[in-house]
Amino acid sequence: MSQLPDGTALTVLVAGGSGASGIAVARALAAAGHRVATVGSDATRIKAAAGEAGDGVTPFTCDLAEMAGVRRLRDDVGDALGTVDAVIHLVGGWRGATGIADQSDDDWEFLERSAITTLRNVSRVFFDDIAASTHGRFAMVSSTSLDKPTAAVASYVAAKAAAEAWTMAMADGFRKASKDGGGQAAAVVLAVKALVDDGLRRKHPERSFPGATDVADLAAAVVRLLGTPAAELNGARLRLAD
Numbered sequence: 001m002s003q004l005p006d007g008t009a010l011t012v013l014v015a016g017g018s019g020a021s022g023i024a025v026a027r028a029l030a031a032a033g034h035r036v037a038t039v040g041s042d043a044t045r046i047k048a049a050a051g052e053a054g055d056g057v058t059p060f061t062c063d064l065a066e067m068a069g070v071r072r073l074r075d076d077v078g079d080a081l082g083t084v085d086a087v088i089h090l091v092g093g094w095r096g097a098t099g100i101a102d103q104s105d106d107d108w109e110f111l112e113r114s115a116i117t118t119l120r121n122v123s124r125v126f127f128d129d130i131a132a133s134t135h136g137r138f139a140m141v142s143s144t145s146l147d148k149p150t151a152a153v154a155s156y157v158a159a160k161a162a163a164e165a166w167t168m169a170m171a172d173g174f175r176k177a178s179k180d181g182g183g184q185a186a187a188v189v190l191a192v193k194a195l196v197d198d199g200l201r202r203k204h205p206e207r208s209f210p211g212a213t214d215v216a217d218l219a220a221a222v223v224r225l226l227g228t229p230a231a232e233l234n235g236a237r238l239r240l241a242d
């Protein structure tokens with residue numbers, strides 16, 4: 001049963017689907033009737049994640065930081081499930097230090113690769129497909145720590161700010177494509193303070209996770225994005241934290 005009022009089932013790529021957030025998002029999208037491609041860099045982990053997400057979720061293995069691989073991924077997903085309408089970008093990671101002076105090059109390299117390069121690659125390869133779709137969407141998950149950056153997370157907030165800026169530039173690209181006779185696409189930032197899931201709660205029964213967003217709530221927000229008119233969403237930064 002499709003979640004969209006007009007009965008459309010979309011092809012949605014979950015980029016970075018191997019973790020709890022990816023499993024929840026893929027599961028909710030498939031339950032809403034969409035065709036879901038979930039991608040991770042490790043074959044065993046992404047197959048297990050797709051299995052946990054359930055029927056309607058197809059795993060693909062690709063290092064999204066490598067452009068040639070992302071181009072092959074577009075062909076593979078297109079052959080298996082059809083042209084991609086929407087990309088939900090979940091690759092990010094986290095690195096912190098004690099202040100500015102000890103922000104390390106290694107951490108910056110990691111964050112640049114995971115939070116920025118994967119997003120740039122995926123958006124460059126899938127932009128035209130999303131822009132041409134009647135329900136095109138690109139969403140990334142960012143952090144409320146950008147609202148008030150602290151010294152300890154300088155590299156992390158800088159990388160996330162770059163990814164957010166890129167996503168807002170995509171929104172401009174979608175606006176222009178729509179004016180030029182393209183589809184109805186939107187680029188959106190979803191900002192959370194932290195993500196939590198049942199596994200994390202079980203692992204840390206002593207913690208209360210204040211302000212954290214459950215991955216099920218993130219997933220529900222992602223499903224809603226597909227059914228909300230693009231004009232209401234394009235360029236929005238939606239806060240999912242308390």
Ligand SMILES: NC(=O)c1ccc[n+]([C@@H]2O[C@H](COP(=O)([O-])OP(=O)(O)OC[C@H]3O[C@@H](n4cnc5c(N)ncnc54)[C@H](OP(=O)(O)O)[C@@H]3O)[C@@H](O)[C@H]2O)c1
Pocket residue numbers: 015016017018019020021022039040041042045046062063064065089090091092093094114118140141142143144192193194195196
């Ligand atoms: N967790 C939080 O508390 C929190 C807080 C604020 C914002 N966020 C943001 O929310 C999003 C989801 O966070 P998360 O913690 O659930 O996910 P994550 O651990 O940052 O990444 C999700 C998955 O991406 C895969 N991945 C990593 N590098 C990849 C690559 N080069 N190519 C393909 N896949 C790759 C990893 O699986 P493999 O290693 O198996 O590929 C990983 O399980 C991220 O953008 C994160 O920055 C999270």
